[in-house]
Amino acid sequence: MRRHMLSLMTLLVFATAGGVQAGGNHGHHLTCSYTSDYDMQVQAQGIAFQRSSGHPGDVFMHDGKLRVEGQDVTVSEADAARLREYEREVRNLMPAVAGIARDGVDIGYSALTTVVATLSDNGDERTRLLRELRDRHGEAMRHIDNTLGQGRWKVGEEGELFGNELQQTVADLVSNVTRDVVKDALSGDAGRLASLEARTDALDTTIDKAVDAPAEKLGQRAEALCPHLSHLQQLQQQFQFRLPNGEHLQLIDSNMERSDKASYAQR
Numbered sequence: 001m002r003r004h005m006l007s008l009m010t011l012l013v014f015a016t017a018g019g020v021q022a023g024g025n026h027g028h029h030l031t032c033s034y035t036s037d038y039d040m041q042v043q044a045q046g047i048a049f050q051r052s053s054g055h056p057g058d059v060f061m062h063d064g065k066l067r068v069e070g071q072d073v074t075v076s077e078a079d080a081a082r083l084r085e086y087e088r089e090v091r092n093l094m095p096a097v098a099g100i101a102r103d104g105v106d107i108g109y110s111a112l113t114t115v116v117a118t119l120s121d122n123g124d125e126r127t128r129l130l131r132e133l134r135d136r137h138g139e140a141m142r143h144i145d146n147t148l149g150q151g152r153w154k155v156g157e158e159g160e161l162f163g164n165e166l167q168q169t170v171a172d173l174v175s176n177v178t179r180d181v182v183k184d185a186l187s188g189d190a191g192r193l194a195s196l197e198a199r200t201d202a203l204d205t206t207i208d209k210a211v212d213a214p215a216e217k218l219g220q221r222a223e224a225l226c227p228h229l230s231h232l233q234q235l236q237q238q239f240q241f242r243l244p245n246g247e248h249l250q251l252i253d254s255n256m257e258r259s260d261k262a263s264y265a266q267r
Contacts, residue, residue: 032226034233036252042094042151047087049251051155056243059251061087068243075241086235093228096221098148102141103218109137111211118203 038049038059046062056068064080066073075083113133120126147154232252239249 032223032229032254034229034252034254037155038251039155040090040153042091047090055245056249059249063087066241066249068249073241073243079240082235082238086232089228089232089235093225094148094151094153096225097153098144100218100222100225101144101148103214103221105137105140105144107211107214107218109133109140111207114206114211115203118206 037051037054039051041048041050046060049059049061051057058069060067061083064075064084066075066083113130116126116129116133120129229252233254236248236250236252241249243249
């Protein structure tokens, strides 16, 4: 029983956070971590990077040319080659990220559906929760198709995929399933207790087969993006041109690098 409850909580955290971990004691922890303040739109005519605060707030690149805050930036031939490579990397990354997001959503909702279908005693509540999960799943997939699937990334995108409505659904799930489990555990009815034990055992087995392996493979796919993100950062560091304020163009940061900057600023 204790293992089952731990698995349930892990699944709920997985679903609401949109991570690449799921089920049991198995999870995949990425060896890289990058972040960006920029929303990004990949278009046929180029890639636009925009943010509401900070400078520069508007960057556009295409075919070795760069425009910052609406003004063309003169770059060397070497930097033009780097800009082309940067653009090519971003264009290749976006479909991969969209695919990982879709599969992550599928795994998360599959896990939640399995929990409800296996543990919920009340037929009407089970039907309601399953229908709600199905609707939220469809909404999340449509959201991915209309954003990442269209080459558009927005800062905080993962929060929109798993927003307040899903969190309320998860809260309802926890309330209903926990209530049913506690009711069975405290009933003293040997038959109900045996049924509960059988269902929790079945849930563990089902989650192990249906969630752990796909989540591990998903984590490996996400891990495979790390060298590409690292390459983007290296290209940034190699840019010879400077912004009007004399700084490098920095479109992405490693979280470690950002943490070092914050620590230095506090000194």
